[in-house]
Amino acid sequence: xxxxxxxxxxxEIRDLAATGMVDGVTTNPSLVAxxxxxxxxxxxxxxxxxxxxxxxxxxxxxxxxxxxxxxxxAAVAPNVAVKVPLTWDGLKTCRALSDxxxxxxxxxxxxxxxxxxxxxxxxxxVSPFVGRLDDIGHDGMExxxxxRTIYDNYASIDTDIxxxxxxxxxHLKQAALVGADVATLPPGVLRKLAVHPLxxxxxxxxxxxxxETGQAIL
Numbered sequence: 001x002x003x004x005x006x007x008x009x010x011x012e013i014r015d016l017a018a019t020g021m022v023d024g025v026t027t028n029p030s031l032v033a034x035x036x037x038x039x040x041x042x043x044x045x046x047x048x049x050x051x052x053x054x055x056x057x058x059x060x061x062x063x064x065x066x067x068x069x070x071x072x073x074a075a076v077a078p079n080v081a082v083k084v085p086l087t088w089d090g091l092k093t094c095r096a097l098s099d100x101x102x103x104x105x106x107x108x109x110x111x112x113x114x115x116x117x118x119x120x121x122x123x124x125x126v127s128p129f130v131g132r133l134d135d136i137g138h139d140g141m142e143x144x145x146x147x148r149t150i151y152d153n154y155a156s157i158d159t160d161i162x163x164x165x166x167x168x169x170x171h172l173k174q175a176a177l178v179g180a181d182v183a184t185l186p187p188g189v190l191r192k193l194a195v196h197p198l199x200x201x202x203x204x205x206x207x208x209x210x211x212e213t214g215q216a217i218l
Contacts, residue, residue: 001175001176001180001181001182001183002023002024002052002160002181002182002183003021003022003023003182003183003184003185003190004022004023004024004025004026004052004053004055004162004182004183004184004185005017005022005024005025005026005050005184005185005186005187005190006025006026006027006031006164006166006184006185006186006187007025007027007031007186007187008027008031008032008034008035008042008046009035009187010042010045010046010049012187013025013046013049013050013187014049016187016190016191017049017050021190022050022052023050023052023182024050024052024053024054024055024081024182024184025046025049025050025052025053025054025055026054026055026083026105026127026162026164026184027042027043027046027054027055027056027057027083028057028083028107029057029059040076043056043073043076043077043080044076044077047076047077047079047080048077050079051079052079053079053080053081053103053105053124053125054077054079054080054081055080055081055082055083055105055107055125056073056076056080056081056082056083057082057083057084057107058070058073058082058083058084058093061085061087061089062089063089063092063093066084066089066090066093067093067096067097070082070084070093070097070102070104071097071102074097074102080102080103081102081103081104081105081124081125082097082102082103082104082105083104083105083106083107083127084097084104084105084106084107085106085107085108086106086107086108086109086110086114086117086118086126090106091106091117091118091121092121094106094118094121094122094123095121095122098121098122098123098124099122103124103125104121104122104123104124104125105123105124105125105126105127105162106118106121106123106125106126106127107127107164108127108129109126109127109128109129110128110129110132110133110143111143112143112146112147112150114126115128115147115150115151115159115161116150118159119151119157119159123159124159124160125159125160125161125162125182126147126159126160126161126162127162127163127164127184128140128143128144128147128161128162128163128164129164129165130143130144130163130164130165130166130171130175131165131166131167131171132165133165134167140165140171141171141174141175141178144161144163144174144175144178144180145178147161148161148178148179148180160181160182161179161180161181161182162180162181162182162183162184163175163180163182163183163184164184166183166184166185166186166189167189168189168192169189169192169193171183171189172185172189172193
């Protein structure tokens, strides 16, 4: 499974990328707005930090303007993946951009049927939002399982399932168990993956025993 960071904070992304755990980045207008910086400058910097796909979202809702925005975003760096919403205009834009060689991330997916449409439109990634489904009493991870089953039924589908709206480490575990291709994680959730109380307890015991020896490695 690939890990993407769901953030527009270049410093945070740079720190996490230094671990070798970051395969890509997803951004959205809200995350970029939170930086208070120029959108293009933020995108260029992130694309220089991470060699993998960096999703940048078009903000138009009609096909013609969305397509123009997508082309402009794709010109920023070769690793930009243009993000479009799962609407008919978004799907039309996905097809046009994909046909021209631009990777597209179709976002705001909430049903298996929508995911199938994204694949048929040539999406490189489809982003089902599990946390938002959980918020309204649905089982977000059931959607991931359904999409995995459908995609696996057809060898011609090469769209990656990019699990989004992840709220806690358990979402990552569940997504990996059902075979999702990618998970995009907020920095705080990604950092929590390495945390376990028994790890902390064991390390404290090892260090206490080492101090008793009075030795030092350096």
